[in-house]
Amino acid sequence: MARRRQTVTIKHVAADAGVSLQTVSRVINNEPNVRPEMQERVREAIARLGYVPSIAAQRMSGSRSYLILALNDRDRTIADWRARQGSDWVDQMLLGGMLQCAEHGYRMIFELVDTHNDHVERELLAAIAALQPDGVVLTPPHSDNPLIVGVLARQNIPFARIGSLGRGGGIPLIMDDEGSARKATQALIELGHRRIGFIAGNAEYSLSQWRVDGWRAAMADAGLPTDGLLAASDFSFATGTSAARTLLGQAERPTAIIASNDQTALASLDVAHALGLAVPDDLSLISFDNTPVVRFARPALSAVDQPVAETVARAVDLIIAAQRDGTVPAAPVVVPAGLVLRESVAPPRG
Amino acid sequence: MARRRQTVTIKHVAADAGVSLQTVSRVINNEPNVRPEMQERVREAIARLGYVPSIAAQRMSGSRSYLILALNDRDRTIADWRARQGSDWVDQMLLGGMLQCAEHGYRMIFELVDTHNDHVERELLAAIAALQPDGVVLTPPHSDNPLIVGVLARQNIPFARIGSLGRGGGIPLIMDDEGSARKATQALIELGHRRIGFIAGNAEYSLSQWRVDGWRAAMADAGLPTDGLLAASDFSFATGTSAARTLLGQAERPTAIIASNDQTALASLDVAHALGLAVPDDLSLISFDNTPVVRFARPALSAVDQPVAETVARAVDLIIAAQRDGTVPAAPVVVPAGLVLRESVAPPRG
DNA sequence: TTGAAAGCGCTAACAT
DNA sequence: ATGTTAGCGCTTTCAA
Numbered sequence: 001m002a003r004r005r006q007t008v009t010i011k012h013v014a015a016d017a018g019v020s021l022q023t024v025s026r027v028i029n030n031e032p033n034v035r036p037e038m039q040e041r042v043r044e045a046i047a048r049l050g051y052v053p054s055i056a057a058q059r060m061s062g063s064r065s066y067l068i069l070a071l072n073d074r075d076r077t078i079a080d081w082r083a084r085q086g087s088d089w090v091d092q093m094l095l096g097g098m099l100q101c102a103e104h105g106y107r108m109i110f111e112l113v114d115t116h117n118d119h120v121e122r123e124l125l126a127a128i129a130a131l132q133p134d135g136v137v138l139t140p141p142h143s144d145n146p147l148i149v150g151v152l153a154r155q156n157i158p159f160a161r162i163g164s165l166g167r168g169g170g171i172p173l174i175m176d177d178e179g180s181a182r183k184a185t186q187a188l189i190e191l192g193h194r195r196i197g198f199i200a201g202n203a204e205y206s207l208s209q210w211r212v213d214g215w216r217a218a219m220a221d222a223g224l225p226t227d228g229l230l231a232a233s234d235f236s237f238a239t240g241t242s243a244a245r246t247l248l249g250q251a252e253r254p255t256a257i258i259a260s261n262d263q264t265a266l267a268s269l270d271v272a273h274a275l276g277l278a279v280p281d282d283l284s285l286i287s288f289d290n291t292p293v294v295r296f297a298r299p300a301l302s303a304v305d306q307p308v309a310e311t312v313a314r315a316v317d318l319i320i321a322a323q324r325d326g327t328v329p330a331a332p333v334v335v336p337a338g339l340v341l342r343e344s345v346a347p348p349r350g
Numbered sequence: 351m352a353r354r355r356q357t358v359t360i361k362h363v364a365a366d367a368g369v370s371l372q373t374v375s376r377v378i379n380n381e382p383n384v385r386p387e388m389q390e391r392v393r394e395a396i397a398r399l400g401y402v403p404s405i406a407a408q409r410m411s412g413s414r415s416y417l418i419l420a421l422n423d424r425d426r427t428i429a430d431w432r433a434r435q436g437s438d439w440v441d442q443m444l445l446g447g448m449l450q451c452a453e454h455g456y457r458m459i460f461e462l463v464d465t466h467n468d469h470v471e472r473e474l475l476a477a478i479a480a481l482q483p484d485g486v487v488l489t490p491p492h493s494d495n496p497l498i499v500g501v502l503a504r505q506n507i508p509f510a511r512i513g514s515l516g517r518g519g520g521i522p523l524i525m526d527d528e529g530s531a532r533k534a535t536q537a538l539i540e541l542g543h544r545r546i547g548f549i550a551g552n553a554e555y556s557l558s559q560w561r562v563d564g565w566r567a568a569m570a571d572a573g574l575p576t577d578g579l580l581a582a583s584d585f586s587f588a589t590g591t592s593a594a595r596t597l598l599g600q601a602e603r604p605t606a607i608i609a610s611n612d613q614t615a616l617a618s619l620d621v622a623h624a625l626g627l628a629v630p631d632d633l634s635l636i637s638f639d640n641t642p643v644v645r646f647a648r649p650a651l652s653a654v655d656q657p658v659a660e661t662v663a664r665a666v667d668l669i670i671a672a673q674r675d676g677t678v679p680a681a682p683v684v685v686p687a688g689l690v691l692r693e694s695v696a697p698p699r700g
Numbered sequence: 701t702t703g704a705a706a707g708c709g710c711t712a713a714c715a716t
Numbered sequence: 717a718t719g720t721t722a723g724c725g726c727t728t729t730c731a732a
Contacts, residue, residue: 005412006479009725020703025727033701050472052479056406056415057725060708062355065406066480081445081659086436086642094440094460095431107481109459110444122400129356129402130416131457292436296646309431359709370719375711383717407709410724 008051017045028053029063059132066106068319069133070097070312071124071142074112085263086293089308096309097137100316108316109133113142120147128155135159135319137312138170140205158322160315163207165332171318172332173311177207180304180337181214184258184286187339189222191347193256193284195229197247199268201260201288202234211260211288229254233264240264244271248283255348256284262291265301269344280346290340299343311335358401367395378403379413409482416456418669419483420447420662421474421492424462435613436643439658446659447487450666458666459483463492470497478505485509485669487662488520490555508672510665513557515682521668522682523661527557530654530687531564534608534636537689539572541697543606543634545579547597549618551610551638552584561610561638579604583614590614594621598633605698606634612641615651619694630696640690649693661685 010028014021019042026034027042034042045051059065070093080087094110101108109131113123127133128151136159142148143164152159153169161170163177181198188196198215201208212230219226228250231243240259244267247254259265265287269279277283279299287294287303294301314333322328360378364371369392376384377392384392395401409415420443430437444460451458459481463473477483478501486509492498493514502509503519511520513527531548538546548565551558562580569576578600581593590609594617597604609615615637619629627633629649637644640653664683672678 006482006725008479010727011725021726022703022728023701026702029727035701038701050475052476054409054482054725055480056409056482057708058727059404059406060410060710060725061727062708063727078445078449081438081441084438084642084645086438086646088431088434088436088438088441090441090444091431091438095428098460098462099428107459107461109457110448111457112448125400126402129358130405132356132404132406292434293642293646295434296436296643298648356709360711361709371710372712372719373717376718379711385717388717404709407724408711410709410726411711412724413711 006054006057008049010051010053012049013042013045013051016049017041064134064323065132067131067133068097068101068106068108068135068137068316069127069131070108070110070137070139071113071148072110072139073141074114075116077112086296087262087289087291089291092308093139093312096312097316100313104316104320106134106316106320108137113148115141115145115148120145121151124148124151125155128157133157134323135316137315137319138162138164140164140207141202143170143172144206158319158328160319162311162315163205165206171315171322171328173315173318174207174210174332174334175306175308175311175337176334177210177337178214178217179334180288180339181211181258182218183214183339184304185215185218186222187341188256188258188284188286188345189218189224191284191345193348194224195252195254195256196224197229197231197254197257198226199240199243199247199257199259199264200230200232201264203232208260215258233260235261235263237263237267240267241271244268248272248275248277254283256286256345259285259287262287262289262294262301262303265294265303266297269297269301280344281349284346284348285344286339295342297344301344302339302341305338305340307335307337356404356407358399360401360403362399363392363395363401366399367392414484414673415482417481417483418447418451418456418458418485418487418666419477419481420458420460420487420489421463421498422460422489423491424464425466427462436646437612437639437641439641442658443489443662446662447666450663454666454670456484456666456670458487463498465491465495465498470495471501474498474501475505478507483507484673485666487665487669488512488514490514490557491552493520493522494556508669508678510669512661512665513555515556521665521672521678523665523668524557524560524682524684525656525658525661525687526684527560527687528564528567529684530638530689531561531608532568533564533689534654535565535568536572537691538606538608538634538636538695539568539574541634541695543698544574545602545604545606546574547579547581547604547607548576549581549583549590549593549597549607549609549614551614553582558610565608583610585611585613587613587617590617591621594618598622598625598627605632606636606695609635609637612637612639612644612651612653615644615653616647619647619651630694631699634696634698635694636689645692647694651694652689652691655688655690657685657687
């Protein structure tokens with residue numbers, strides 16, 4: 001159908017301003033060696049004609065594409081969308097990433113990629129070949145996928161790795177998982193809790209281990225044992241239920257539980273109800289993520305607030321800086337997380 | 351930095367297969383006039399080299415960009431993201447739109463545009479000039495914005511208008527707002543309710559009126575009056591609260607309320623509690639949208655389920671069909687909505 | 701400081 | 717049925 005051409009091109013601007021294409025191009029790209037009066041004349045022509053460069057043409061001639069690719073795990077993301085449990089990870093990514101891209105005149109393209117697939121490399125290379133992005137934002141578990149990291153490193157594309165400290169290239173950013181697990185644990189200890197259980201998350205995500213580490217460190221600092229207080233999950237409600245049952249089924253059960261995400265925290269709340277335990281009087285509960293649902297739970301759940309938007313915004317800034325002048329942070333970027341205390345936390349009974 | 355060139359281009363494929371560029375191009379685009387054996391040879395070369403066409407180059411040569419722009423209202427979307435109330439409109443759009451785009455080899459680019467801005471036209475034209483999208487998906491309230499619709503119509507870009515029946519170009523799609531309001535009203539009538547209040551939504555959205563119409567029609571069909579049973583809101587919790595107060599503050603108060611979205615329904619629930627009214631025994635409640643939060647309300651709210659993902663997927667299909675062969679549906683597309691009954695609905699007391 | 705020429709990867713139009 | 721030519725809009729050489 002209707003083959004559309006650019007309505008206003010650099011040629012029109014050049015003609016209108018009475019200069020060469022080159023001068024216009026220089027002005028667009030803020031290059032030196034243009035007299036102020038020329039600048040002025042060109043800018044006026046651009047404004048008058050409503051000219052906006054075609055990113056396709058810019059990319060074609062070897063310049064930037066002004067596109068940043070944000071990659072999420074396909075299965076998990078689609079499952080979250082379908083479940084409609086209120087997980088707003090994607091929204092927070094967009095909030096931070098898309099708006100920050102816009103600040104720099106870039107666009108964020110959101111894509112889903114299968115992590116558990118031998119075609120990952122092909123899939124990713126195809127996206128790169130088709131879009132020619134100037135940078136890529138990786139989220140867990142992709143951030144630690146050696147195949148993905150390898151492709152990006154070899155292609156020499158600046159990329160951020162959210163939730164990873166891995167080596168092998170890219171800019172690592174973490175949301176201070178260890179620190180916030182520690183903070184949550186300390187908050188409970190200060191309330192008088194001594195037996196604080198922890199439900200670990202999917203081991204495929206490095207951050208799961210960091211959270212466990214933070215909890216363990218805080219317990220050790222306070223001279224408290226952790227035996228029998230750690231249970232595993234894969235972040236799902238079902239495995240959270242088993243984990244909570246294990247923890248709460250013991251003779252000497254914990255008076256508080258920290259769960260590695262909201263789903264396992266909600267599962268713990270359910271198990272507590274089933275066992276006739278009152279929250280927070282018999283059991284205090286803190287979760288990770290602070291997605292919308294925890295506010296609507298009864299009682300409302302306390303939670304570590306993951307600064308997703310802020311972290312992705314930082315990632316975008318760093319990617320753009322990297323592709324402009326090759327600068328990357330010397331050390332991993334640590335974005336501090338908050339702890340939101342709600343009704344689910346109280347001193348232990350008795 | 352590092353000026354990257356396409357690693358594998360159509361030239362490489364042509365050389366590898368021993369044919370001309372054109373033949374490769376024809377195979378890529380499934381054009382006729384290529385012998386099966388040639389097809390075969392080219393496809394093998396493509397697979398062997400891992401070739402993927404650059405969409406920038408494709409667009410440059412006057413072909414498609416394989417990009418579809420999805421436009422949402424900036425203020426509202428950002429406010430929703432920041433509020434973290436669990437609205438998953440954007441996620442459902444992506445679920446339906448992005449996946450359907452992928453089916454066709456397209457990509458969806460999500461953008462925010464200010465509807466209340468005299469630069470709308472410029473903003474939109476800039477996005478079009480930069481990206482050269484093959485189509486645009488409009489959501490409310492953009493779908494009925496004459497400035498936006500005008501630009502798209504003039505630029506001759508296929509576009510879908512979700513939640514609009516407006517004329518003036520584009521493909522209108524609605525989620526059967528009138529029908530579902532009617533269905534919800536009828537469900538309450540069948541339970542024995544006779545005084546059924548309705549909280550209308552933001553008048554800027556056409557669908558607000560359609561929902562009112564559906565309620566009014568169902569009431570009329572049952573021979574029930576609607577005087578004093580309609581209250582206005584702008585979809586916000588605050589205005590929902592006033593609306594509920596107005597409805598429930600009357601001498602002869604309604605025994606059921608249908609709210610035009612989840613926020614106003616939650617507000618009604620709050621007001622009912624404040625007035626000492628039990629839900630559902632003293633007051634039945636049905637909302638629109640069925641976002642995640644309603645499931646977590648106590649009692650869980652019944653809701654009309656807006657088929658957002660399905661509607662956006664349809665929109666993508668229609669846009670692609672339109673730009674391929676110019677075909678557009680003769681009549682507005684109506685995607686049926688569901689009614690999910692939960693604890694908030696019961697027969698009226700007494 | 702400015703301009704002219706060449707080419708990015710691909711497709712449309714025109715040969716053959 | 718296949719190949720050749722020209723050109724999309726822009727930036728990068730290179731020249732003046």
